[in-house]
Amino acid sequence: MLTIHAAPLVLPVGAAAVADGAVAVDGDRIAALGPYEEVAAAHPAARIRRWPGLLTPGLRQDRARELLTRCYHPDPREADELGELPLWGDQFERLAAAMDTTRRAGSVRRGLQRMLRHGTTHLAGPFGADDPALRTAVARSGLVVRIAPSPLPVREGVPDLDPFAAGGDLARTAHGPLTVGGRADLAVFDVPDEAALYGGGPRPCVATVLAGRLVHRAR
Numbered sequence: 001m002l003t004i005h006a007a008p009l010v011l012p013v014g015a016a017a018v019a020d021g022a023v024a025v026d027g028d029r030i031a032a033l034g035p036y037e038e039v040a041a042a043h044p045a046a047r048i049r050r051w052p053g054l055l056t057p058g059l060r061q062d063r064a065r066e067l068l069t070r071c072y073h074p075d076p077r078e079a080d081e082l083g084e085l086p087l088w089g090d091q092f093e094r095l096a097a098a099m100d101t102t103r104r105a106g107s108v109r110r111g112l113q114r115m116l117r118h119g120t121t122h123l124a125g126p127f128g129a130d131d132p133a134l135r136t137a138v139a140r141s142g143l144v145v146r147i148a149p150s151p152l153p154v155r156e157g158v159p160d161l162d163p164f165a166a167g168g169d170l171a172r173t174a175h176g177p178l179t180v181g182g183r184a185d186l187a188v189f190d191v192p193d194e195a196a197l198y199g200g201g202p203r204p205c206v207a208t209v210l211a212g213r214l215v216h217r218a219r
Contacts, residue, residue: 002026002046005186005209006036007055011194013170014177023055025184028211033180049214051188051207054197057174058121058185058208060146062166063159065127068134071159072096073110086111088158101133108134111161112141116216118161119187119205122146122175142210144175144185164197184212 003025010021022039024032032039071086072095125145127135163173175185186209197203208216
């Protein structure tokens with residue numbers, strides 16, 4: 001079923017922003033992009049999803065391998081003991097020393113799910129042939145692995161699930177532009193304008209669309 005994702009502002013990247021914009025998605029492809037009234041008129045039978053804030057391309061996570069192999073993502077049932085944020089460094093090493101395959105696989109799966117909650121649709125790769133379980137988990141998630149140099153210097157220290165934490169603007173953090181005929185990988189942030197995506201303020205991701213499928217929706 002064709003779906004129209006509408007938002008007060010659509011930022012396609014590489015093209016002008018569209019106020020009161022919309023992206024029509026047919027299967028895993030973008031069928032139309034432009035002002036909501038025009039897109040809706042051209043597709044009168046489409047399902048409409050209205051979102052607050054900004055609709056952008058999905059984001060690229062440049063430190064995916066570290067987040068999945070050098071961090072532990074606690075199970076919600078472990079929150080009282082371990083908290084909710086990824087564990088890194090000495091904390092991770094202590095856990096990893098006694099971690100069995102099942103617990104590690106659970107951490108990887110939760111890490112991938114939490115990336116989706118931050119608007120991530122693409123991961124910087126590769127994921128080596130020496131870790132088939134990791135490659136299988138990534139493949140099952142539907143996230144796209146892109147093997148290409150990052151347009152940003154990759155920071156050292158604790159990796160962050162939020163791709164914007166690397167310091168790039170939308171053009172350098174998005175997986176690429178939204179184009180008609182392109183794959184429908186989208187993110188929606190409940191912020192008033194592009195400037196609010198940067199800096200230390202909250203930038204809640206309210207929806208992530210991966211190959212046309214709504215894979216994250218904030219409650």
